[in-house]
Amino acid sequence: xxxxxxxxxxxxxxxxxxxxxxxxxxxxxxxxxxxxxxxxxxxxxxxxxxxxxxxxxxxxxxxxxxxxxxxxxxxxxxxxxxxxxxxxxxxxxxxxxxxxxxxxxxxxxxxxxxxxxxxxxxxxxxxxxxxxxxxxxxxxxxxxxxxxxxxxxxxxxxxxxxxxxxxxxxxxxxxxxxxxxxxxxxxxxxxxxxxxxxxxxxxxxxxxxxxxxxxxxxxxxxxxxxxxxxxxxxxxxxxxxxxxxxxxxxxxxxxxxxxxxxxxxxxxxxxxxxxxxxxxxxxxxxxxxxxxxxxxxxxxxxxxxxxxxxxxxxxxxxxxxxxxxxxxxxxxxxxxxxxxxxxxxxxxxxxxxxxxxxxxxxxxxxxxxxxxxxxxxxxxxx
Amino acid sequence: xxxxxxxxxxxxxxxxxxxxxxxxxxxxxxxxxxxxxxxxxxxxxxxxxxxxxxxxxxxxxxxxxxxxxxxxxxxxxxxxxxxxxxxxxxxxxxxxxxxxxxxxxxxxxxxxxxxxxxxxxxxxxxxxxxxxxxxxxxxxxxxxxxxxxxxxxxxxxxxxxxxxxxxxxxxxxxxxxxxxxxxxxxxxxxxxxxxxxxxxxxxxxxxxxxxxxxxxxxxxxxxxxxxxxxxxxxxxxxxxxxxxxxxxxxxxxxxxxxxxxxxxxxxxxxxxxxxxxxxxxxxxxxxxxxxxxxxxxxxxxxxxxxxxxxxxxxxxxxxxxxxxxxxxxxxxxxxxxxxxxxxxxxxxxxxx
Ligand SMILES: Cc1cc2nc3c(=O)[nH]c(=O)nc-3n(C[C@H](O)[C@H](O)[C@H](O)COP(=O)(O)OP(=O)(O)OC[C@H]3O[C@@H](n4cnc5c(N)ncnc54)[C@H](O)[C@@H]3O)c2cc1C
Numbered sequence: 208x209x210x211x212x213x214x215x216x217x218x219x220x221x222x223x224x225x226x227x228x229x230x231x232x233x234x235x236x237x238x239x240x241x242x243x244x245x246x247x248x249x250x251x252x253x254x255x256x257x258x259x260x261x262x263x264x265x266x267x268x269x270x271x272x273x274x275x276x277x278x279x280x281x282x283x284x285x286x287x288x289x290x291x292x293x294x295x296x297x298x299x300x301x302x303x304x305x306x307x308x309x310x311x312x313x314x315x316x317x318x319x320x321x322x323x324x325x326x327x328x329x330x331x332x333x334x335x336x337x338x339x340x341x342x343x344x345x346x347x348x349x350x351x352x353x354x355x356x357x358x359x360x361x362x363x364x365x366x367x368x369x370x371x372x373x374x375x376x377x378x379x380x381x382x383x384x385x386x387x388x389x390x391x392x393x394x395x396x397x398x399x400x401x402x403x404x405x406x407x408x409x410x411x412x413x414x415x416x417x418x419x420x421x422x423x424x425x426x427x428x429x430x431x432x433x434x435x436x437x438x439x440x441x442x443x444x445x446x447x448x449x450x451x452x453x454x455x456x457x458x459x460x461x462x463x464x465x466x467x468x469x470x471x472x473x474x475x476x477x478x479x480x481x482x483x484x485x486x487x488x489x490x491x492x493x494x495x496x497x498x499x500x501x502x503x504x505x506x507x508x509x510x511x512x513x514x515x516x517x518x519x520x521x522x523x524x525x526x527x528x529x530x531x532x533x534x535x536x537x538x539x540x541x542x543x544x545x546x547x548x549x550x551x552x553x554x555x556x557x558x559x560x561x562x563x564x565x566x567x568x569x570x571x572x573x574x575x576x577x578x579x580x581x582x583x584x585x586x587x588x589x
Numbered sequence: 590x591x592x593x594x595x596x597x598x599x600x601x602x603x604x605x606x607x608x609x610x611x612x613x614x615x616x617x618x619x620x621x622x623x624x625x626x627x628x629x630x631x632x633x634x635x636x637x638x639x640x641x642x643x644x645x646x647x648x649x650x651x652x653x654x655x656x657x658x659x660x661x662x663x664x665x666x667x668x669x670x671x672x673x674x675x676x677x678x679x680x681x682x683x684x685x686x687x688x689x690x691x692x693x694x695x696x697x698x699x700x701x702x703x704x705x706x707x708x709x710x711x712x713x714x715x716x717x718x719x720x721x722x723x724x725x726x727x728x729x730x731x732x733x734x735x736x737x738x739x740x741x742x743x744x745x746x747x748x749x750x751x752x753x754x755x756x757x758x759x760x761x762x763x764x765x766x767x768x769x770x771x772x773x774x775x776x777x778x779x780x781x782x783x784x785x786x787x788x789x790x791x792x793x794x795x796x797x798x799x800x801x802x803x804x805x806x807x808x809x810x811x812x813x814x815x816x817x818x819x820x821x822x823x824x825x826x827x828x829x830x831x832x833x834x835x836x837x838x839x840x841x842x843x844x845x846x847x848x849x850x851x852x853x854x855x856x857x858x859x860x861x862x863x864x865x866x867x868x869x870x871x872x873x874x875x876x877x878x879x880x881x882x883x884x885x886x887x888x889x890x891x892x893x894x895x896x897x898x899x900x901x902x903x904x905x906x907x908x909x910x911x912x913x914x915x916x917x918x919x920x921x922x923x924x925x926x927x928x929x930x931x932x933x934x935x936x937x938x939x940x941x
Contacts, residue, residue: 211798211836215649215847226932293928467928474920474927481920487909490916491867494860497935498841505840519836526833576822582832583825586805 210518210585213505220282220508229290232263237294242553245295246468246560249302249461250422252373254334257301260291261331266301267309274313275326281511285460285504292464299373299422304328304335307455308381312400315440315448320400324379336377338368338384338401338426339449346577348449349392353384353428355399361435362386362399364428372571374411374424377403382428383449386442396445399437406431418563451515456572458506458520463499463527465568466534469561472554473538485541492537495530499523518585525578528569535562594646597630598654602661611893614664615754619720624665624688632667634684636675642684652791652846656839659792660799662893664755666690666717668788673725676784680736680772687722690715693782693905694726697762699735699771706730706771708737709763714904718746718758727774727781734774737766752900753893779854785905786862787845787854793865793901794839796894800876801831803891807880818879827875834868841865852938859915860935866908869898 236259237245244251260266268284270276291298309328312320327333344350353366366384374380380401387395403409410427440448470492477485502523509516538558546559569575583589605623614620627633635651637643643651655668666688673689697710708728718724724739739762747759778784805828808819818824838861845861848854873895877884884891902908918939922930 211801211832211839213836213840213843215843221937289932293926471927478920481916483913486916486920487912488916489919490859490912490914491863491908493915493919493931493935494841494863494912495837496931497857497860498837498844498864500931500936501844502837502840522833522836525829526837576826579826579829580822582829586801586828586832588805588808588819588825588828 210522210582213502213519214508216282216501216504216508220280220504222283222286225283226286226290228263229265229287232260233290233294233296237296240295242295242468242472243549243556243560244297246557246564247297248295248465248467248564249292249298250372250564251295251297252299252376252422253297254300254331256297257331257334259331260296260298261301261329266305266331267325267329268305270309270313270325270329274321275329277329281507282504285507289460289464289500292460293467295468300334300376301328301331302461303337303372304333304379306459307337307452308335308379310455311381311398311448311452312439314451315398315444316400317436319436320439324400333379334373334377336371336374336380336403338371338374338380338382340370341367342369346574348383349396349446351383351385351396353382355384355386355397355433357386358432361437362433364399364431364433366428368426368428370414370423371411371426372423374403374426375413375421379403380426381439383445386445393446395443396449397442398439398445398448399433400439401433401437406433408432417566418560450517453573454506454510454515454517454520456520457524457578458503458510458516460500460503462524462572463496463503463530466531466561466565469534469538469557472557473534473542476542476544476554488537488541492534499527499530502526518582521573521578521581521585524572525575525582528575532565532568535565592646592650592653594632594635594644594650595653595657598632598657601626601630601632602657602663606661606663608890608893611662611664611890612887615893620665627665627667628686633670634674636671637678637684641678643678648849649843649846652787652849653843655788655791656795656798656842659795659897662796662799662897666721668792669716669721672781672784672788673723676725676727676736676774676778676781677738679776679778680774682736682738682769682772685723688717688720689723689725690717690721691781691785692718692724692726692760693780693785694728694737695780695782697726697728697737699728699730699737701730702765704768705765706735706737707763707765708739708771712760712762714749714751714757715760716751716904717756718744718760719748719756724760725781727778730771730773734777734780736772736774738770739764739766740770751903753896755897755900757904778850779858782905783855783858786911787842787849787858789901789904790838790842790845790858790861790865793869793898794835794842796898797831797835797838797868797872800872800891800894800898801828801835803894804828804831804876804879807884811881824879827879831872831875834871838865838868838872848938853936855938856915856918856935859911859918862906863908863911863915865898866902866911869902873898 267276355362382399386397408431547555548559639645669690841861841864845857
């Protein structure tokens, strides 16, 4: 069965030297970065950190050199990504651009778009956000209502995007919207590159998440004018462009390492005298992690070969979310220590943060139910 | 992966392994004719180095045969013979041909008696011992792994079976072995428990793929409420869950097979066997749920596969044995962080 076969990552792709370099860098940069901040995982924001990382050549690693990238392969990028996540480094400022927006612009953008934007992504200067979800269009992305109407010299945009992570600080949004009324549910969609800092008539309002943090937003377009060269890719091809982004979005190590700070805290507590039952649970966790990592690296290998492993990516994300969501339960079953938000005991603080974060893990990037539907279709059902 | 030996095995098993053959085997009848064909095709020698008579295919490819055998519910000790031959060849011992099997030798007591070795102890759950000419095991004498080759005809074999009705025999050992039947292993290969866990992980991955395929087929064919049950989202999501578990098991088993004969093997095989055992429970349960009552009969083929994956959980260490082992390694590792353990020891072997 091809769907259940994850070809092993190519041999010789451990890149130990690179891994050591990244570890040394992180040990210095994050020397005073406390566990409760590390617990934010890839939701932590620091432009400064992203820029420093870029100076080391670790942003836009897979981009071509002519666009400021480093022409390295997806498995080298993988090593850097997982080391950043395992350390709980604050990466969101460049993460989305590095993971999907940059590759999208490189694949579909005009030469001018590539030259203007991609080198600045690789320099760690640009933060991107994703404008897909709307109040009435979540899982059902094809129900998107936001409309771009062609006018002299460009487009006028009207509509509302929601849950847009870091829109309030981002430089650009990749906007997914309608450019035509089509009988085909998937037709008439397009993507735009929206310069959030230089465009008028965009209103960004904070939405506070249940943990009290402001990271996502509502973004209202009110007759917003975008010049013609904001169109990204072909007009009307937005749907297939979005679908090809998803393999990048869904298969990476951020789909199973979001609770990693809690795992490290837990193991620190158990290290010295674990019972056999505790050992067994840590062993089970280790087995799952080893296997997820292998599957995720396998998908990186396929992406490197230019394949589109979107079904395998859906499997990684579904299994990964089950794993990372389960960590607080596991911790509670092994250690009796109350969760205290912001508490001085780092285990208690990290547990509290993670308990409040996990509900989102099987929503963002495609809900569990939607992923399972995609997998089922890949199995030949429906 | 394109592989000539995989294609050959696939054809051979597809043409010859039948529901009837698996039934007969479960009631004690060894499918001799098929065994002859397997041996003539050379499959039992696939893991043996080329200079000792193998084909010189990479170990991961040779071991891939066992996933295919698992996918067909092959009721013969191909996996055991493959490993036994590889171990005998590594110790430069004679390869007798025919059906062989392996047993966990970790609990055996060996003592030197003159030039010969005396072995005592209890071998339990030895797969297919009744159908084999030799039991090959690895046990420790004076701190060195020794390969023992135990001729079944001189042993007292007490028959028992696994959940699928396949022989799992019991043997009390108190025997002085011929000089040529106890030989030090020139380099470590992992114990028989590890090698056994590897073959069961691979076979279970293959069997789960078959179970998944049968379940998809059934969901597309069986009509209730005027439509195929595969149209119901609850059924679709169960199949998606089965696909995830199956993919994880196959990846885990192939990761272990890929590290055969390397320092990473001890931990990857622990992960593979533990992961396969956990998946077997979920995949089996969901497959039966999807098949309804017909799947709960002797007549339907599903049980040949679900009983095998459940039974294999108990061969060569249960999930609990292997997760404890892995957990102990993680919690006592010299690394500063758990992450370093995962990327370094678990992926590449413990530091020397
Ligand atoms: C932390 C976080 C960050 C996010 N960041 C972004 C972002 O930056 N940009 C962006 O565009 N979006 C973002 N999202 C939105 C995310 O993509 C959506 O939440 C997701 O697609 C689901 O949409 P919804 O929330 O409207 O839920 P709905 O689609 O309304 O779903 C509600 C429930 O119904 C289920 N459901 C829906 N349809 C089906 C079906 N056909 N079959 C079975 N069950 C179904 C869902 O699985 C879910 O359980 C973010 C979400 C979160 C939680």
